[in-house]
Amino acid sequence: MRVSARSISTVLMGALLLGIVVAAPAGAFGQSDPSTHRSITDTRFDWPTWSSVVRVATLRDHNTRIVVLGTTLLGLAAGLVGTFAYLRRRALMGDALSHATLPGVAAAFLITGEKNLTYLLLGATVTGVLGVLAVLAIRQSSRIREDAAIGIVLSVFFGAGLALMSIVQSTSTGNAAGLNQFIYGKAASMITSDATMIGIVAFVVVTGTILMFKEFRIVCFDQDFAASMGRSVVLIDLLMMGFVVLTTVIGLQAVGLILIVALLIIPAAAARFWTDDLKAMTMFAGTIGAMSGWIGASFSALLPKMPTGAIIVLTAGILFLFSMVFALRRGILPEAVRRIRLRRRIALQHLLRAMAEIEERTGKPTPIDSAELVNMRSWTQRDLRRLTNRAKGAGLLTRKSWTELELTKLGRTHAQRVLRNHRLWETYLIEHADIAPSHVDRDADEIEHVLSEELIDELERALEAGQDIPPSPHDDTPDTARTMP
């Protein structure tokens, strides 16, 4: 499973990079014009034309390429760092961090008076880190728990940011319009330098994660061991947090501060459904993040009216739902299928064992009356009919007449093995676990289906049993009182 998970994500990652490289020029970003002459009360949804879909999908336009490249790399970086933040249970710390960047952006603008991206992002970093420190300080120094501390910092810093923004908007002479994009994000306005910056951050994050992978793993999973490393664990933790800050700040423009946390959490949470292995999970999360960025940005290019951040997050959300339902490792559907299969196998083995027990009592392979069979367990006639049909389909038994059943050779082998497992376990419980003979049936009834070859070997050795089926330690005649659940 682990190998296949890794290979799937490698293939996906490869396809992604290939797509970016191979993309051909020409085309248009933001083709449809939002200022078309329409009535104000018209809520019609503008469906993009087929040709614009093709254009965006093949990345013909320079702008589209920049935006898609930028958001894809952002998704990749966010997926990677998000995995560790998620495993460290810091998912919502990222929310406090991102909301706390707003006052920094507004303050930087108020102080410098210009819309220089470097200063704005610097301001965002400063107040963002302050926000995280405030959460830690509140948690550390008072009886307020972390959840409330996160809520407090998130809303108060955000309020302060909005207050500053409203000052900016009413004082400055109109050049502050772009500040709003930090809140909801506006990937469509991304230019080459923005994409380059995201690229650099993504490179740092990816290389850093690869280089520090072992250390990150230890900090995430082996707290006790990590604690024994002393100071260095604090440094590793800081580095991890630093990656989160870096990714958040760089993603503000594209996705917006309210939703950037989604890019940190959702890919990691979705990846968790696919695998139990950290390395594979990191790769899955990176891939899912990158896919959300790519697909989201493409949709956003087709629907210029819509906020890009929200579209990217919705894409990630769809990937998450898909993972939750269909992921092979822990998805709801595969899990349900596995459960149903197991239940069926158990029911079938119960049928076979019941038939083997009857044959054992009569002493010879004979056709068995289903009326006799139905008394062996708490089956209804319908259950039994369905079961026998399934067994017949699997070639385990044949129907002699309307009511009479007979095990095939294959069925008998199976049945006798199950019966033997059952008896071996019963004997084991009586001889080694000191359980009364009247109490071992129920336990053996459950375990007989899951006994592995090795365990059977061990049981045989412990009980010095031969190849034959041990005799039943208790009265086996059908007894409604005993078989009642």
Add this chain to the structure above:
Amino acid sequence: MMEWDVNIDGWIIAAGICSAMACALPGTFLVLRKMSLMGDAISHAVLPGLAIAFLITNSRGVLPMFIGAVIVGILTAVGTQVITRHGKVESGAAMGVVFSILFALGLVLIRQAADHVDLDPQCVLYGNLSQIPLDALDGGVPPAVVNVALALLLNIIFVCALYKELKICAFDPQLATTLGINANVMHYLLMVVVAVTTVASFEAVGSILVIAMLIVPAATARLLSDRMGTTLVLAVIVAGVSAVLGHLLAFRGPGWLGLDPSVAIETAAMIAVVTGVLFLITLVFAPRYGLVGKWYHRARLTLQIVREDMLGILYRWGEHRPGEDIFKEDLLSAVGRGTLARIALGSLQRRKAVESIGSDRVRLSATGRDAATKLVRDHRLWEGYMATHFDIPLDHLHEPAERIEHYLGDDLSEQLQKEMGDLGEDPHGRKIPE
């Protein structure tokens, strides 16, 4: 500077107060039950509910909005539970997944509806508080104020009617279950109330700043009181004060700061800032749980311990060299010198427990001797008790006794006296004073 107009500012403040107070009530339970982030999640997540209600009914009718919001609110709670259970995802992250997806969906829907209904992404951020009075210039009550006032009333009824149940569920859900209260139902009921309050406050404060109203006053109150009822009342008061101060600062603040008085600050944002400032002040100065309070208690305890150590040293000095007084400097250095030692000595002298002899020597007064005797008796009785009841070597008895002597209350002291009173000598062979 803009003129203060009762007709306008009055309504803004009324709306602010009502929504802040309405939020503070369920918020207190969220904070107590460690579910603050659920409030965060629901406030983000009601957005698509509102948007769908707008899109379907083509109006800003109150009822569809409430229904939409309640459904989405419950959906958030259920969705979080489903993801947590099926995905074995940690609940914080599950919440993050649910609310960010719903918020994104809400944004897209609102953007779609924006040309159509006067509702836009700006409104999501900080509501529309300054526009509220414009809906009722002809003298009536603005509908938004009616909404928040109703929400406040509803929440007061909710809290009063289910006070006992909410209280038990907040502190001990298992106990609640044994008492026949369905903790699950209470949980969802609380979620519904949070969702309804969030929706009612949407126009006043938007869907993000409402988190400040839900959580910050409640957390502030939590720092001030241990009693459920008091916490609730305090949270409501803090919320009301924040609303008034918030609008005042938003209105007058720029002028006071020396900015152009025509600068308009969003009242809702300022209310959030004020709740934060009040929280910070409380965090530092709260009598019992504040930083200063805690620091003061610790300092007092430290001082008391040094004082008692001094008394003990003076008593033992008297045992060893009766009639000879100790040098002040020796006494100070025996407890580690420093300012603390000087303060402790000063306080002992003020209490007339220690008196100066000449310029450089000190000795115990009569009252000081009584106190010191009691301390040393407790110390030695404890040593005796430990030697008899526990298997501790002789040279390890002193330290625990040295620590415990400061904390033995009168009850314990009496009990020790009763049990070990006829001991006469401690394990080291020193006399136990009467």
